[in-house]
Amino acid sequence: MAALKDTTAIAGIGQTPFARRLPSSEKTLACQAILAALDDAGIPPSQVDAFASYTMEETDEVEIAKAIGAGDVTFFAKAGYGGGGSCATVAHLAAAIATGQATVGVAWRSRKRGSGPRPWRNTTAQLPTPAQWTRPYGLLRPVDEIAVLARRYMHEYGATRDHFCNVALACRNRAHQNPAAVMHDRPLTREAYMDARWISEPLCLFDNCLETDGALACVVVPADRARDCRHPPVYVHSAAQGLPAQHHGMVNYWNDDPLTGPSWTAARHLWKTADFGPEDVDVAQIYDAFTPLIPLSLEGYGFCGRGEGAAFTEGGALEPGGRLPLNTAGGGLSEAYVHGFNLINEGVRQLRGHSTAQVPGATTCLVTAGEGVPTSALLLRS
Amino acid sequence: MSPTPPMPSMDSTSSIMQGTTDNGLLAPWPDEDGAPFWEFAARGELRVQGCADCHRLRFPPRPCCPHCQSFGSEWRRMTGRGRIWSYAVPHPPLLPAYAELAPYNVVVVELAEAPHIRLVGNVVTASDAPLDSVDPALLRIGAPVRVAFAELAGGVTVPRWLLERP
Numbered sequence: 426m427a428a429l430k431d432t433t434a435i436a437g438i439g440q441t442p443f444a445r446r447l448p449s450s451e452k453t454l455a456c457q458a459i460l461a462a463l464d465d466a467g468i469p470p471s472q473v474d475a476f477a478s479y480t481m482e483e484t485d486e487v488e489i490a491k492a493i494g495a496g497d498v499t500f501f502a503k504a505g506y507g508g509g510g511s512c513a514t515v516a517h518l519a520a521a522i523a524t525g526q527a528t529v530g531v532a533w534r535s536r537k538r539g540s541g542p543r544p545w546r547n548t549t550a551q552l553p554t555p556a557q558w559t560r561p562y563g564l565l566r567p568v569d570e571i572a573v574l575a576r577r578y579m580h581e582y583g584a585t586r587d588h589f590c591n592v593a594l595a596c597r598n599r600a601h602q603n604p605a606a607v608m609h610d611r612p613l614t615r616e617a618y619m620d621a622r623w624i625s626e627p628l629c630l631f632d633n634c635l636e637t638d639g640a641l642a643c644v645v646v647p648a649d650r651a652r653d654c655r656h657p658p659v660y661v662h663s664a665a666q667g668l669p670a671q672h673h674g675m676v677n678y679w680n681d682d683p684l685t686g687p688s689w690t691a692a693r694h695l696w697k698t699a700d701f702g703p704e705d706v707d708v709a710q711i712y713d714a715f716t717p718l719i720p721l722s723l724e725g726y727g728f729c730g731r732g733e734g735a736a737f738t739e740g741g742a743l744e745p746g747g748r749l750p751l752n753t754a755g756g757g758l759s760e761a762y763v764h765g766f767n768l769i770n771e772g773v774r775q776l777r778g779h780s781t782a783q784v785p786g787a788t789t790c791l792v793t794a795g796e797g798v799p800t801s802a803l804l805l806r807s
Numbered sequence: 808m809s810p811t812p813p814m815p816s817m818d819s820t821s822s823i824m825q826g827t828t829d830n831g832l833l834a835p836w837p838d839e840d841g842a843p844f845w846e847f848a849a850r851g852e853l854r855v856q857g858c859a860d861c862h863r864l865r866f867p868p869r870p871c872c873p874h875c876q877s878f879g880s881e882w883r884r885m886t887g888r889g890r891i892w893s894y895a896v897p898h899p900p901l902l903p904a905y906a907e908l909a910p911y912n913v914v915v916v917e918l919a920e921a922p923h924i925r926l927v928g929n930v931v932t933a934s935d936a937p938l939d940s941v942d943p944a945l946l947r948i949g950a951p952v953r954v955a956f957a958e959l960a961g962g963v964t965v966p967r968w969l970l971e972r973p
Contacts, residue, residue: 543900546902548833548902555867556836557835557836557837557838557841557845558835558841558867558926558927559927560833561832561833561834561835561959561965562913562927562928562929562938562965563832563897563901563905563908563911563913563929563938564895564897564913564927565897565901565902565905566897566901569895569897569913572895572896572897573893573894573895573913573915574893576893576894576895576948577892577893577915577948580893580948622898623896623898623910624897624898625895625896625897625898626895626896626897626898626910626943627895628895671873673867676927678892678915678925678927679866679867679923679924679925680923681923
C-alpha cells in the first residue's frame with residue numbers, strides 16, 4: 426500500500442489582504458492568492474497539474490487554470506461540507522501526488538463573506554432536509570445550532586463562559602501580534618467579552634468568528650521537489666477526513682452521543698498513521714468558527730480526556746508558552762474567517778519559523794477543519 | 808405500541824410546501840421520508856418512524872433501517888412526554904419574523920419513551936402562544952414537557968412543548 430506519510434510537502438503559501446470589504450472579485454482574489462503561493466514556492470504556474478477546493482467556493486478549476494496559465498491538469502477534486510473541507514484539499518492533493526496522478530497541486534479558498542450575504546438567509550437552499558426539523562422553530566443560523574450543543578456541554582461538564590472566553594482571548598491576543606489580522610488593532614478584554622451582546626445564548630458576539638473577504642492558497646509537491654524550493658519543506662505527515670457513524674452535521678442531536686463529533690473520527694485515523702501523538706504537538710491551528718468548537722476539538726484530537734476540553738483552556742494553556750499555543754495568527758475568530766484556510770497557512774509559517782507569534786523550535790503542528798460538520802485534519806511537520 | 812395507520816399521501820402542491828407561512832415564520836419543508844411526520848402532526852399525533860422488521864426507532868426519517876437495512880417502516884405513536892435536553896435563546900440578526908419575537912427559545916426535547924429520539928421545538932405557554940411566550944429564565948435542562956400541536960397561519964401543524972411544571 427502506498428504511504429502518504431511525509432511523501433509530499435507544502436512548498437508555497439499565499440494570501441490576499443483580509444478585510445470586511447475588498448473591491449476585487451472572488452476570482453481575482455483567488456488568482457492573486459494562488460500566484461503568490463506559486464511565487465513563494467518558486468514554481469511557474471505552467472507546471473500546475475492539480476487543483477483542490479472545497480464546497481461553498483464560487484470559483485472553479487476551469488476559470489482559475491486558464492487565468493493563472495496552468496498547464497494540462499490531470500487531477501482536480503472538491504471536498505464537501507464547507508469549513509469541514511479545508512484540510513481535505515491538502516489531503517486530496519497529497520494522495521494524488523503520492524500516487525503519481527500529479528506533481529504540482531494547488532489548493533485554494535476565496536470568499537467574500539464580509540461584504541456578501543449570510544448563507545443562512547437563503548431559506549430556499551437551507552430549508553429542505555434536514556432543516557425541516559429545525560428551521561421552522563427558529564433554529565436558523567449555525568450559531569443557534571452550536572449554541573444548543575454548547576449549553577448541553579456546559580451542563581454535562583461544568584464548562585463556563587469563562588472557558589469560551591479563554592479561547593476568544595487567545596485568538597484575539599495572537600491577532601494583536603499579526604499585522605495581517607482583521608482584529609490586529611482591536612484588543613479584547615474578559616470584561617468586554619462578558620458584557621457583549623448575545624447572539625444565541627449561551628453564546629455572545631465574541632464567541633462567533635469574523636465575516637471576511639479574502640483568499641488563500643498553498644502548493645503541494647513531492648517531498649524531494651519541495652527540498653529544492655525556496656523555503657524549507659513542511660511535510661504532510663498525516664491526513665484524515667471524518668464522517669462519524671450516525672452523524673447529522675451541524676444539528677448533531679440525533680445520535681447516542683451528540684457531544685462527540687467528526688473530530689473524534691478524523692483523529693483516530695490521523696494518529697493511527699503518525700509517528701507521534703498529541704503530547705508531541707508543538708502548536709495547533711484548530712477550526713474556530715465558534716469558541717465551543719475548541720474544547721470539543723481538544724477532546725476529539727486527544728489533547729485531554731472526555732469532558733476536559735474546557736478545563737484544558739485554563740492557566741494560559743492556549744497562549745504562548747502554554748501547553749498548546751492555539752491559532753497563532755488569530756484564527757477565524759480574530760485573523761480572518763476564510764473557512765479555515767488561514768489555519769493551514771499559519772501552520773506552514775510556524776514550521777518555517779516565520780509566524781508573528783512564533784512558537785520557539787516548533788516542528789509539529791495540527792491543523793483542523795470544522796468540528797460539527799464532516800471534517801478533515803492534517804498533521805504537519807518540518 | 809400503536810398500530811400504524813395507513814400511510815398518508817403528500818400533496819406536493821399543498822400549502823405545507825410553500826416554505827413560509829402568512830406571518831413570515833418558516834413552515835416545514837418535508838421531503839419524501841419526512842412527509843408522514845407532518846401529516847400525522849396535522850391530526851394531532853406525534854409519531855416517529857420505526858423499522859417494520861427490527862422495530863428500532865430512528866430520527867430523522869430515512870429510507871432504510873441503519874441497523875438491519877430493511878426498507879419497511881412503521882410510524883409509532885409517542886406519548887408526547889419528554890424532557891428538555893438543551894436549548895438556545897436566539898437574538899438578532901435573524902430573519903425578520905423571528906427577529907420580532909427575539910429573544911425566544913429553541914429547545915431540543917428528548918422523548919420520555921425513547922430518549923435517543925430528540926425533537927427540536929419551542930416551549931410555549933399554550934399551543935397557540937407565540938415563540939416568546941415563556942420567559943427563558945424558566946427553562947432548564949431536564950425540565951419535563953409535553954407536546955401540544957399548533958396550526959401555523961399557513962395551515963401547517965407543528966408540535967410545540969408545554970412545561971409540565973410552569
